[in-house]
Amino acid sequence: TMTIHSEEHVVDVHVRSGIYSSDTIFDYSKGYIATRLFSRNACFIMKMNKENIPELREIGRLAFEKQTMKDMYSPNNVWTQFQSGNSVLGHVKDWLLYGKNIEQLCTGLPLYQ
Numbered sequence: 001t002m003t004i005h006s007e008e009h010v011v012d013v014h015v016r017s018g019i020y021s022s023d024t025i026f027d028y029s030k031g032y033i034a035t036r037l038f039s040r041n042a043c044f045i046m047k048m049n050k051e052n053i054p055e056l057r058e059i060g061r062l063a064f065e066k067q068t069m070k071d072m073y074s075p076n077n078v079w080t081q082f083q084s085g086n087s088v089l090g091h092v093k094d095w096l097l098y099g100k101n102i103e104q105l106c107t108g109l110p111l112y113q
Helices: 056-069 092-098 100-106
Strands: 002-005 010-015 022-027 032-037 042-047 087-089 110-112
Touching (some): 032 092, 032 100, 092 100
Parallel strands (some): 042 110
Antiparallel strands (some): 002 010, 032 042
């Protein structure tokens, strides 16, 4: 499921798929994406690359098209690959940088950047 909070410039994506379940936040105001993988009990954070991430106003349209058509080709499909690295627990300075939405998603989990 996807929830778009236009006034906050935030998109929440919830994937419920057993061990592959995850929550992802696209925070357009802070410029970061955070994904919490439930099977790994970890949070992955990356800086948004505006060339590869659809704009907020396009996300709803793309989701609607995908849902209606069931199979959509788009150059705006987003795939990410995370490489394990050093993890840190979030500190106050991290939460100021990433914002309250990502803080709520990732508090208490190892952060991989």
